[in-house]
Amino acid sequence: MNLEAVKVIYRFEMLRTWNTLMQSVASPVISTSLYFIVFGAAIGSRIQEIDGVSYGAFIVPGLIMLSLLTQSISNASFGIFFPRFTGTIYEVLSAPVSPFEIVLGYVGAAATKSLIIGLIILATAGLFVPLRVEHPLWMMVFLLLTCISFSLFGFIIGIWATNFEKLQLIPLLIITPLVFLGGSFYSISMLPPAWQTVTLFNPVVYLISGFRWSFYGISDVGVGVSVMMIVLFLSACLALVWWMFRTGYRLKQ
Amino acid sequence: MQPVIEVKDLCKTYQDGLKALDCITLDVHRGEILALLGPNGAGKTTLISIICGIVSPTSGSVTVDGRDIITDYRFTRQMIGLVPQELTLGTFDLVRNTVCFSRGLFGKRSNPAYVDDLLRDLSLLNKKDQEVRTLSGGMKRRVLIAKALAHEPRVLFLDEPTAGVDVELRKDMWDIVRRLRESGVTIILTTHYIEEAEEIADRVGVINRGRLLLVEEKHMLMRKLGKKRLTVQLKEPIARIPESLSSYDLDLAADGSEIILTYDIRSSRTRITALLQDIKNAGMTLKDLNTSQSSLEEIFVSLVKEEA
Known part of the structure; x- marks a missing residue:
């Protein structure tokens, strides 16, 4: 195992965050604060409690997930797309590193970054609404699994994308609607029955539901199902990455 | 090794x-x-x-x-x-x-x-x-x-x-x-x-x-592949290469004061001796001689051309 390589890739990616600290950390924090002000304080004060939780507090897990998903995907996809775009990827491809080490370095850094952002947002949320975390261990498990699997997904997009537009395409067209319709701002039970069924096909529902359960002990779907879904998604991403390296998809001709 | x-x-x-x-x-x-x-x-x-x-x-x-x-x-x-x-x-x-x-x-x-x-x-x-x-x-x-x-x-x-x-x-x-x-x-x-x-x-x-x-x-x-050129400088310039030298691969240069022979060093007979003899027989006087080897560039161009 070429640990030195994993280390330098990881450090290089983290350094990029450090150099662009404002974009990397400040912007998700600012946008989340805006959500809190608008939905939590302004509109939220007119909305009744959901399952005994004030609306402002209710949306915290969903908001964190929203940032986590978009950040994981954009960090990881940019991290691998940019060297492909500039051509510096030649060095990684010609180095004595295995695909696993490459993924560990890039995805590890992207996941770390989103985890940090997630925790910062959590702390920011604490300034606006009273927070309680009933299952802190499970909260960390959900946080970690989400960061890792969506960073992997971002890595896949970064390899798949052939231009900057495509890089934005999936987050914009698929992830954002799925998160918004996945119960970030409402409980699934508030929907008409037919839509509740439709919603169950949205994988993000399981993420948010499980994550919210770790905070307030309330969930739309069973916690076990949530964990299973996220592990399933993680496995699918792993399989796809494995296939990409095996065939050299868009990396090697 | x-x-x-x-x-x-x-x-x-x-x-x-x-x-x-x-x-x-x-x-x-x-x-x-x-x-x-x-x-x-x-x-x-x-x-x-x-x-x-x-x-x-x-x-x-x-x-x-x-x-x-x-x-x-x-x-x-x-x-x-x-x-x-x-x-x-x-x-x-x-x-x-x-x-x-x-x-x-x-x-x-x-x-x-x-x-x-x-x-x-x-x-x-x-x-x-x-x-x-x-x-x-x-x-x-x-x-x-x-x-x-x-x-x-x-x-x-x-x-x-x-x-x-x-x-x-x-x-x-x-x-x-x-x-x-x-x-x-x-x-x-x-x-x-x-x-x-x-x-x-x-x-x-x-x-x-x-x-x-x-x-x-x-x-x-x-x-192996190099062509060499022999440049013969003449005392008196000539208007054209005499008939008696037509069997050689010759070029006239420098306003008629140089005769250039291109020969292949791979061939067994370069015909240099004969040429010099024939130049003398044609009544021309030599001023100087020099030879030059073709560069890799020329070798390369001829190789790639052969291929095409």
Whole structure:
């Protein structure tokens, strides 16, 4: 195992965050604060409690997930797309590193970054609404699994994308609607029955539901199902990455 | 001695059907400078890219120090450094950081003293805390060389190292290459500047349309394929070549005061003696004689033309 390589890739990616600290950390924090002000304080004060939780507090897990998903995907996809775009990827491809080490370095850094952002947002949320975390261990498990699997997904997009537009395409067209319709701002039970069924096909529902359960002990779907879904998604991403390296998809001709 | 790189029946057909390499077999000797010469699109970069692991071969095999580049890639790749043709560098990286990154990527522990020495050798030491984007093109190429050498490779590939580089820097580059060779590094460079191959290579391989036309020791190649020219300077200029000399391959030059004979040193009879005799018989007086050997450029052009 070429640990030195994993280390330098990881450090290089983290350094990029450090150099662009404002974009990397400040912007998700600012946008989340805006959500809190608008939905939590302004509109939220007119909305009744959901399952005994004030609306402002209710949306915290969903908001964190929203940032986590978009950040994981954009960090990881940019991290691998940019060297492909500039051509510096030649060095990684010609180095004595295995695909696993490459993924560990890039995805590890992207996941770390989103985890940090997630925790910062959590702390920011604490300034606006009273927070309680009933299952802190499970909260960390959900946080970690989400960061890792969506960073992997971002890595896949970064390899798949052939231009900057495509890089934005999936987050914009698929992830954002799925998160918004996945119960970030409402409980699934508030929907008409037919839509509740439709919603169950949205994988993000399981993420948010499980994550919210770790905070307030309330969930739309069973916690076990949530964990299973996220592990399933993680496995699918792993399989796809494995296939990409095996065939050299868009990396090697 | 076992060659440091053995390429056997290597073929590469790209997905779009382009046959970039057509059954190439090549040995690279330890410690030599091998120049791969060929026009654009000949397959030079593809060959290098396969050996370095950037492109997958369609068929055939490559070993580095006796180990296969695919099954034993960790070993073979840490032996090799690659300086790519394009100036591909992360624009915002600091010089020192990008070189240290390369070293770590190839599995070597961080060694700031070695990196400093390397940067000093490449006249980059005073630029080490600068962002890559602030450097000139020539300096960027040096950074690429530093990156390629960061993990102390035994084999260095230089893909068109002097393309778009001014004369002075080109000379510098050649010095760097020579110094590396002295330290025992095997160097394979591609170029379409023949003078480059002529200047620094020990052996020259000519590639065209994915095929290796020949690999030959440089001097041997020039001797084997070289045409020589004999220039005969006359005391009195002549208007045209006399009838009696029509059986020779002659040209008249310098307003009739020079007769040039082109002959092949490979042929058993160069007919020089006879020509000189016939010139004398035609009543002309010789002023001076000189011979010149054709350059690699001429050899190359004739080889590629033959192929086409």
